[in-house]
Amino acid sequence: QSALTQPPSASGSPGQSVTISCTGTSSDIGAYNSVSWYQHHPGKAPKLMISQVSKRPSGVPGRFSGSKSGNAASLTVSGLQADDEADYYCSSYGGSNNLLFGGGTKLTVL
């Protein structure tokens, strides 16, 4: 069982927006602005899409955005494209030099 809770699946049609949630506690997500989101196409290396709650690394499309409220964080993908279909994982610094991950959400583009 993963430390952070994500819905197992999400879906949307091309062009639509979809939001994936990530729920933690006051000791991890709620305590630090250190939520990251990763895109993982099976068989490939995970890719950092969002860091520090809402920062997009260079090269990540502006269609990807992140936010946080209390003990929960969210990743929103706008203008869905076929290539966005992948597994998405959240992570958060958990204190005491520890990193926590969510169980992953499979995003399907209908």
Next chain:
Amino acid sequence: QVHLQQSGPGLVEPSQTLSLTCAISGDSVSSNSAAWNWIRQSPSRGLEWLGRTYYSSKWNNDYAVSVKSRITINSDTSKNQLSLHLSSVTPEDTAVYYCAKGWLAGGLDCWGQGTVVTVSS
């Protein structure tokens, strides 16, 4: 452009030590501005951070509580690589293992290709 190339056996016998290496190009394992991590992924445990090494005046290591008694992460500056050693493995350690660059609070911005490791006799 940082590139991480992993290597190591795909099959390890129970009770033995799992050893993997991660060769770094485009950066230095002894950089003061980078930390080097090991993460694994399995169907039962999902993504699990295992530990990290970084240089800041001296070498530092942090390990996940779940594997702390069995894990060692080393760095080899002559080969510019890091290594993972996980002792006394069981089938529960079967997973895809990744090395990755980044700070815990800042995101892991570069990952190796992953190594499938099966623990079985």
